[in-house]
Amino acid sequence: MKVIDGNIASPLGFSADGLYAGFKKKKLDFGWIVSEVPASAAGVYTTNKVIAAPLIVTRESVKKSGKLQAVVVNSGVANSCTGLQGMEDAYEMQRLTAQKLKIEPDLVGLASTGVIGELLPMDALKNGLSQIVISGKADDFARAILTTDTCTKTCVVTERFGKDLVTMAGVAKGSGMIHPNMATMLAFITCDANISSQTLQKALGQNVETTFNQITVDGDTSTNDMVLVLANGYTQNEEILPDTEEFERFAQMLHYVMEDLAKKIAKDGEGASKLIEVNVLHAQDSLSARMIAKSVVGSSLVKTAIFGEDPNWGRIIAVIGYAGAELSVANIDIFIGQLPVMLASSPVAFDAEEMQEMMGQDEVTITIDLHDGDATGQAWGCDLSYDYVKINALYRT
Amino acid sequence: MKVIDGNIASPLGFSADGLYAGFKKKKLDFGWIVSEVPASAAGVYTTNKVIAAPLIVTRESVKKSGKLQAVVVNSGVANSCTGLQGMEDAYEMQRLTAQKLKIEPDLVGLASTGVIGELLPMDALKNGLSQIVISGKADDFARAILTTDTCTKTCVVTERFGKDLVTMAGVAKGSGMIHPNMATMLAFITCDANISSQTLQKALGQNVETTFNQITVDGDTSTNDMVLVLANGYTQNEEILPDTEEFERFAQMLHYVMEDLAKKIAKDGEGASKLIEVNVLHAQDSLSARMIAKSVVGSSLVKTAIFGEDPNWGRIIAVIGYAGAELSVANIDIFIGQLPVMLASSPVAFDAEEMQEMMGQDEVTITIDLHDGDATGQAWGCDLSYDYVKINALYRT
Numbered sequence: 001m002k003v004i005d006g007n008i009a010s011p012l013g014f015s016a017d018g019l020y021a022g023f024k025k026k027k028l029d030f031g032w033i034v035s036e037v038p039a040s041a042a043g044v045y046t047t048n049k050v051i052a053a054p055l056i057v058t059r060e061s062v063k064k065s066g067k068l069q070a071v072v073v074n075s076g077v078a079n080s081c082t083g084l085q086g087m088e089d090a091y092e093m094q095r096l097t098a099q100k101l102k103i104e105p106d107l108v109g110l111a112s113t114g115v116i117g118e119l120l121p122m123d124a125l126k127n128g129l130s131q132i133v134i135s136g137k138a139d140d141f142a143r144a145i146l147t148t149d150t151c152t153k154t155c156v157v158t159e160r161f162g163k164d165l166v167t168m169a170g171v172a173k174g175s176g177m178i179h180p181n182m183a184t185m186l187a188f189i190t191c192d193a194n195i196s197s198q199t200l201q202k203a204l205g206q207n208v209e210t211t212f213n214q215i216t217v218d219g220d221t222s223t224n225d226m227v228l229v230l231a232n233g234y235t236q237n238e239e240i241l242p243d244t245e246e247f248e249r250f251a252q253m254l255h256y257v258m259e260d261l262a263k264k265i266a267k268d269g270e271g272a273s274k275l276i277e278v279n280v281l282h283a284q285d286s287l288s289a290r291m292i293a294k295s296v297v298g299s300s301l302v303k304t305a306i307f308g309e310d311p312n313w314g315r316i317i318a319v320i321g322y323a324g325a326e327l328s329v330a331n332i333d334i335f336i337g338q339l340p341v342m343l344a345s346s347p348v349a350f351d352a353e354e355m356q357e358m359m360g361q362d363e364v365t366i367t368i369d370l371h372d373g374d375a376t377g378q379a380w381g382c383d384l385s386y387d388y389v390k391i392n393a394l395y396r397t
Numbered sequence: 398m399k400v401i402d403g404n405i406a407s408p409l410g411f412s413a414d415g416l417y418a419g420f421k422k423k424k425l426d427f428g429w430i431v432s433e434v435p436a437s438a439a440g441v442y443t444t445n446k447v448i449a450a451p452l453i454v455t456r457e458s459v460k461k462s463g464k465l466q467a468v469v470v471n472s473g474v475a476n477s478c479t480g481l482q483g484m485e486d487a488y489e490m491q492r493l494t495a496q497k498l499k500i501e502p503d504l505v506g507l508a509s510t511g512v513i514g515e516l517l518p519m520d521a522l523k524n525g526l527s528q529i530v531i532s533g534k535a536d537d538f539a540r541a542i543l544t545t546d547t548c549t550k551t552c553v554v555t556e557r558f559g560k561d562l563v564t565m566a567g568v569a570k571g572s573g574m575i576h577p578n579m580a581t582m583l584a585f586i587t588c589d590a591n592i593s594s595q596t597l598q599k600a601l602g603q604n605v606e607t608t609f610n611q612i613t614v615d616g617d618t619s620t621n622d623m624v625l626v627l628a629n630g631y632t633q634n635e636e637i638l639p640d641t642e643e644f645e646r647f648a649q650m651l652h653y654v655m656e657d658l659a660k661k662i663a664k665d666g667e668g669a670s671k672l673i674e675v676n677v678l679h680a681q682d683s684l685s686a687r688m689i690a691k692s693v694v695g696s697s698l699v700k701t702a703i704f705g706e707d708p709n710w711g712r713i714i715a716v717i718g719y720a721g722a723e724l725s726v727a728n729i730d731i732f733i734g735q736l737p738v739m740l741a742s743s744p745v746a747f748d749a750e751e752m753q754e755m756m757g758q759d760e761v762t763i764t765i766d767l768h769d770g771d772a773t774g775q776a777w778g779c780d781l782s783y784d785y786v787k788i789n790a791l792y793r794t
Contacts, residue, residue, distance in 0.1 A: 050718030050726050081714050083743040116711025117744045223715050300697070300785075308790025314513025317478050318620050321447030329447050346480040347514045386783050388697075393705025 001253055004167075006156035008033055009138035011167040011192040013234035017136020018144030021128025023076030023114070023121060030128035031144035032072040032097070033188060038107055039232035041068035042201035044208050046225035052080035053090035054110035055226055061094070061106040066197030068230055069107040071188055072097045073145050074128070075173070076114040077121065080223040089120040100129050111186050113147055113173065113224050141171065145186055148175040148391055153264040155257045161246055164237035166193040170257040174215075174265030185212065187227040187261055193250060194233035195240040202242055203251045204229050211258035214290060214379040215266045216298040229254070266297075266380035267363075271387030275363040276306055280377045283370050288325035289377025295323035296366060297381035307383035309359040311350070313341040316366060333369040337361070398650055401564075403553035405430055406535035408564040408589035410631035414533020415541030418525030420473030420511070420518060427525035428541035429469045429494070430585060435504055436629035438465035439598035441605050443622035449477035450487035451507035452623055458491070458503040463594030465627055466504040468585055469494045470542050471525070472570070473511040474518065477620040486517040497526050508583050510544055510570065510621050538568065542583055545572040545788055550661040552654045558643055561634035563590045567654040571612075571662030582609065584624040584658055590647060591630035592637040599639055600648045601626050608655035611687060611776040612663045613695040626651070663777035664760075668784030672760040673703055677774045680767050685722035686774025692720035693763060694778035704780035706756040708747070710738040713763060730766040734758075 009016045018031035041062050045055050062068060072093065079086050090110055098105040112120065142152035156169040172187040195203075204227065212227060240246045267275035278297045283289035296302055299319045305312040313334050321329060334342040337358035339350045358364070406413045415428035438459050442452050459465060469490065476483050487507055495502040509517065539549035553566040569584035592600075601624065609624060630636075637643045664672035675694045680686035693699055696716045702709040710731050718726060731739040734755035736747050755761070 048715060048718035049724065050714055078711070081711060081739070081742065081744065115709075116715060117739070223718060304786050304790045307786065310790065312512075314475070314478060317447055318445060318513060321445035321620060327446065342478070342514070345478065347478065384786060386786050389701050389704065389781060389783050389786060393701045393707065 001157050001159045001256060004156050004158055006169055007138040007154060008141050008169050008171045008188060008190055010156045010169045011190045011234070013037065013192055013232045014190045015135045016138040016141040017132050018140030018142070019128065019131055021074070021131070022124035023074045028140055028144040029076045030074050030132065031141040032070055032132055033141060033190060033230070034070045034101065034134050035230060035232040037232055038067040038069045039230040040195055040197040040200050041066060041109070042197055042204045042229045044204060044227045046223060048223045050081065050223045052078055052112060052224040053082060053086040054079055054093070054112045055224060056087070057090045057094055058109045058111070058226065061109065064106050067107060068109045068228070069103050070097060070101055071109040071111065071228055071230070073111040073186070074125065075145050075147055077112060077118050078114045078116050078224050079112040079120045080116045082117065082119050085119055089122060092122065093120065093125055096125065096129055109228055111224070111226055113145065113186055116223060145171070145173045147173065148270055149173050149268055151268055153261050153268065155260040157253055157256055159249060159253050161193070161237045161240070161249070164235040166191065166235050166237060168253050168257055170261050172261040172265055174268060175270050185222070185225045185265060187212065189227070189229040189254070189257060191229065191231040192234040193231050193240055194235065194237050195231045195250065199240060199242050199247065200229055200231055203247070203254050207251060207255045207258050210378070211255065211262045214294055215262045216294055216379065216381045263380050266382055269382035270391045271385040272382030273385055274306060274383045276381045276383065277363065277365045278379050279365065279367045281367065281369045282373055283375040283377060284326050284373040286375045286377060288327060289375045290379065291325040292320055292323045292327070292368065293377045293379035295319050296368070297379045300384055303381065303384035306359070306364055307385045309356065311336050311341060311355050311359060317342060320368065327370055328372050331371045333371070335367040337365055398554050398556045398653065401553050401555055403566055404535040404551060405538050405566050405568045405585060405587055407553050407566045408587045408631070410434065410589055410629045411587045412532045413535040413538040414529050415537030415539070416525065416528055418471070418528070419521035420471045425537060425541040426473045427471050427529065428538040429467055429529055430538060430587060430627070431467045431498065431531050432627060432629045434629055435464040435466045436627040437592055437594040437597050438463060438506070439594055439601045439626045441601060441624045443620060445620045447478065447620045449475055449509060449621040450479060450483040451476055451490070451509045452621060453484065454487045454491055455506045455508070455623065458506065461503050464504060465506045465625070466500050467494060467498055468506040468508065468625055468627070470508040470583070471522065472542050472544055474509060474515050475511045475513050475621050476509040476517045477513040479514065479516050482516055486519060489519065490517065490522055493522065493526055506625055508621070508623055510542065510583055513620060542568070542570045544570065545667055546570050546665055548665055550658050550665070552657040554650055554653055556646060556650050558590070558634045558646070561632040563588065563632050563634060565650050565654055567658050569658040569662055571665060572667050582619070582622045582662060584609065586624070586626040586651070586654060588626065588628040589631040590628050590637060591632065591634050592628045592647065596637060596639050596644065597626055597628055600644070600651050604648060604652045604655050607775070608652065608659045611691055612659045613691055613776065613778045660777050663779055666779035667788045668782040668786070669779030670782055671703060671780045673700070673778045673780065674760065674762045675776050676762065676764045678764065678766045679770055680772045680774060681723050681770040683772045683774060685724060686772045687776065688722040689717055689720045689724070689765065690774045690776035692716050693765070694776045697781055700778065700781035703756070703761055704782045706753065708733050708738060708752050708756060714739065717765065724767055725769050728768045730768070732764040734762055
């Protein structure tokens with residue numbers, strides 16, 4: 001597998017565009033991804049009981065035929081908690097996009113992100129659709145889906161399958177409301193491999209738990225989270241079937257792209273100055289390991305300590321104890337970077353200068369060895385800074 | 398029931414003192430409560446799997462005879478995650494206090510709060526014990542147990558039981574690490590009623606879920622949380638027995654004191670500028686109602702919005718959806734103060750000026766009517782401010 005420069009339209013047969021349509025005050029706020037032919041589609045959606053209209057419509061369409069040919073996205077307004085009018089607006093968004101592309105409405109996926117409870121401004125939508133083009137600026141798609149993100153998040157990889165070179169590209173947006181089961185998190189992944197939607201869904205499902213579901217910014221789960229994967233079969237490779245060596249390699253590609261995007265989202269969490277990675281080793285089972293990793297990375301007290309570059313490991317052990325996981329607390333080692341701060345559940349003296357250097361980095365790794373089993377788990381998050389408060393106290397006004 | 402001015406030594410037969418012993422740099426950090434006779438004792442302890450040494454010792458002692466005659470507390474150092482040495486130090490703290498009071502060690506309860514992972518400075522302890530007196534300044538006890546709290550938290554009530562006037566007093570400390578099942582939260586309640594330790598434990602147990610367990614500051618649960626109640630029978634009232642009218646009135650007293658202290662802890666959360674109260678109405682069951690109330694009051698996005706005085710109710714509905722409670726999301730009303738912002742799950746226009754006034758108050762109430770059953774639940778918390786970040790980024794240094 002090779003990581004290459006590129007964008008969401010790097011896989012064969014895909015194009016994308018992004019532009020300003022009027023959902024926001026100024027920045028790019030509207031984009032689409034279009035495949036030349038209907039593509040196998042797989043999706044994962046928010047676990048929030050309140051689900052935004054565009055997700056309901058998209059999930060329904062993907063369910064029908066397992067295919068999508070286009071995904072249209074707006075940022076600025078989430079079209080969530082907007083009642084019947086919101087549902088009608090989402091269907092209209094799907095219809096108008098299909099009309100423009102001269103395809104069936106059910107082949108159009110939808111995503112919206114932004115403020116909850118405001119109706120979709122349909123004029124902005126029509127304005128956007130009147131200007132958007134096939135073979136537009138694909139890089140602008142990654143910009144058009146952002147909200148409080150400070151940078152675009154893209155990952156492109158290639159992998160040989162026999163004589164065919166398969167390309168997979170992903171873009172994502174994140175920033176706030178990032179937690180349990182995805183969050184104001186949108187990710188779109190395109191691929192030119194030949195794979196059925198069922199097999200694609202399998203590959204997506206088995207990798208989401210260890211990637212997008214293991215990031216947290218503030219513990220809030222959004223009503224609009226979605227990951228969509230489209231594979232249009234343009235490389236004409238032999239179909240990738242489940243339980244084959246090819247499937248494993250395809251799943252690894254997908255895992256790489258998803259983990260890379262997940263870490264980029266965590267690192268660009270609202271107001272974040274550092275990426276925090278937590279590795280849990282020798283846990284009783286994977287779920288316990290992931291629960292502990294995610295609880296540590298989600299603790300406001302751990303996050304503020306890391307913002308302050310303070311090795312306050314007492315807060316880490318406190319989180320391990322309340323994470324709700326099965327564990328023995330008798331023999332725990334904790335490392336910040338390479339430095340042990342607790343061994344066999346007792347404090348360890350460390351060199352203050354070395355620690356300062358470790359905590360001054362852009363990325364801080366916390367390793368927790370439970371000596372309690374064979375399972376491992378990882379999670380990613382960011383520190384909690386003054387800017388997080390600033391951004392969220394003033395988001396609407 | 399009457400609320401009166403007073404302190405932890407207001408009930409008959411109790412005295413208390415607080416002073417500076419050297420656990421902290423400057424502020425009062427050591428105190429005790431002493432009863433003239435052994436008192437019925439009841440306790441609730443942290444649910445964290447990592448439990449600090451003083452809690453282990455206290456729980457063990459309370460279990461033995463159901464009695465305590467004194468409680469000794471230090472702030473500054475939590476004596477948590479301190480291994481075998483920490484346990485030995487806690488037993489020594491109990492022994493030395495008992496020696497000073499000429500009572501059995503098992504009649505001494507212990508509490509420590511502060512930094513995790515540091516050994517108890519035994520010199521400070523000995524220094525404190527050499528100076529502390531019976532019939533000292535009882536008001537200073539409430540000050541001596543504080544950490545990052547900005548004010549003392551006290552509540553005193555009286556109630557007639559036949560010809561006898563029973564007095565109950567509570568003091569608490571809170572501030573950060575306040576969440577699920579109590580948190581860096583200590584509360585001590587004294588009472589001169591005649592009640593057995595079993596009946597006292599029953600009254601405590603049935604009220605903790607709806608009071609101390611329904612507050613959150615940052616979602617972190619400490620290793621040192623504890624609520625201790627002592628009733629020394631000094632009023633010589635007829636013994637309060639379970640399932641009697643007297644028990645109900647006693648439980649109401651206790652509930653009043655606990656709820657009052659819980660709200661004072663929430664309001665004085667680290668960096669807080671406002672108390673947030675969430676009322677959930679017409680839920681399917683009490684647990685669901687409490688889960689939703691506590692999730693809303695614990696959401697970083699809701700907390701920052703309230704700090705910014707921004708009526709961003711979309712975040713509230715998002716939390717309701719991910720709280721993990723059983724509910725129908727079809728017909729939800731949300732009020733901020735008296736103003737409806739969502740009715741029947743659809744947005745409602747509100748007067749911006751009225752809303753501004755509502756959100757400018759010291760206490761903001763959010764009411765959520767689920768129209769989905771008969772149960773209610775409440776929770777209390779505080780806004781998330783720049784100062785929370787400041788306090789916790791620099792706690793140790």
